[in-house]
Amino acid sequence: MDMTGIGAGIGAGLVALGAGWGIGRLAAAALEGTARQPEASGDIRTTMIIAAALIEGVALFGQVVCFLLATG
Amino acid sequence: MAGEEHVAGAAEGKLDIIGHLLDHHYLEVPYFNAHHFFDGKIDLPHFAPFELYGIPIDMSITRHVVMMWIAGALLVTLMLVAFRRSKEVPSGLAGLFEPMVLFVRDDIVLANLGPRGLPYLPYLLTIFFFILTCNLLGLIPYGATATGNVSVTAGLALCTFATILIAGIANNGLFGYFKSLVPHGMPLWLLPIMIPVELLGLVTKPFALCIRLFANMTAGHVIILALFGMIFMFNNEAVGLIAVPFAAVIYLLEIFVALVQAFIFTLLSALFIGMAAHPEH
Helix, strand or coil: CHHHHHHHHHHHHHHHHHHHHHHHHHHHHHHHHHCCCCHHHHHHHCCCCCHHHHHHHHHHHHHHHHEEEEEE | CCCCCCCCCCCCCCCHHHHHHHCCCEEEECCHHHHHHHHEECCCCCCCEEEEEEECCCCCCCHHHHHHHHHHHHHHHHHHHHHHCCCCCCCCCCHHHHHHHHHHHHHHHHHCCCCCHHHHHHHHHHHHHHHHHHHCCCCCCCCCCCCHHHHHHHHHHHHHHHHHHHHHHHHHHHHHHHHHHHHCCCCHHHHHHHHHHHHHHHHHHHHHHHHHHHHHHHHHHHHHHHHHHHHHHHHHHHHHHHHHHHHHHHHHHHHHHHHHHHHHHHHHHHHHHHHHHHCCC
């Protein structure tokens, strides 16, 4: 029984879950930091975008693997 | 039909998702009744692959190659036109590019490489504007994302890798650079583990740059194509009432991702070059 499709689907879902959780925590920390010190909001926003792009990069590694599993 | 590629799994009435993402040997004609003009496709020159040390190299002109040429020509023309007359306060097209150039110079190069990093500024500016233009060209209808091709992003990552090595070896000497990879003050028995790990880390960072850019650019298109594919899957136009607004929102997100990914690639390249040139910090 070929479980590649199920594996790819579950993997993609887990990857999205991990990325969502990580970036959610990141956004929460950024909001809290901006609330404490509104003058630093520019720096916090830049750092948040950089960290979000890195986390998303890792998540997309997993998605690429799942895509390759699903189609080949 | 010459130049047409059939992807396994593309059935009648289904949206060919993978076919829209892959590189093709033809350009699509952007016109309403496209099949009246050149059968809707313009065939591009197709050269036979030649062997180089056992590796087949295919130099045919494909869709992504044409997109990269368009991006390069567009950038060269726009920059030359914008900065033809250098004024104190830039206006017009120069007013669009100058804040971006200053942003790359101040917030990416000077912040991460210091004043001694200015020789690397032309390379980083090129990378930033090229990736940005390629990403944005992929969002135009009938355009293809050149950076959505893993070969293109691998080429860009190789350029960054070469610059990292050049920066490290020029600043620290050939043996000094590789010595600086392993952290200072390591107990001797850890060296057999640290040396392969650090060498692997040297290769992993540009590889991550490559995959990050490729996956980000492709993922956005896959989502939009999948949303439209749902219309065909249900064979019902009413699904379009939900799918089209969703796809429009994802499209706006893709524009944001195009900007962010160009910025991230440039920022990480600058960081790695800085780490290679001055390993003490």
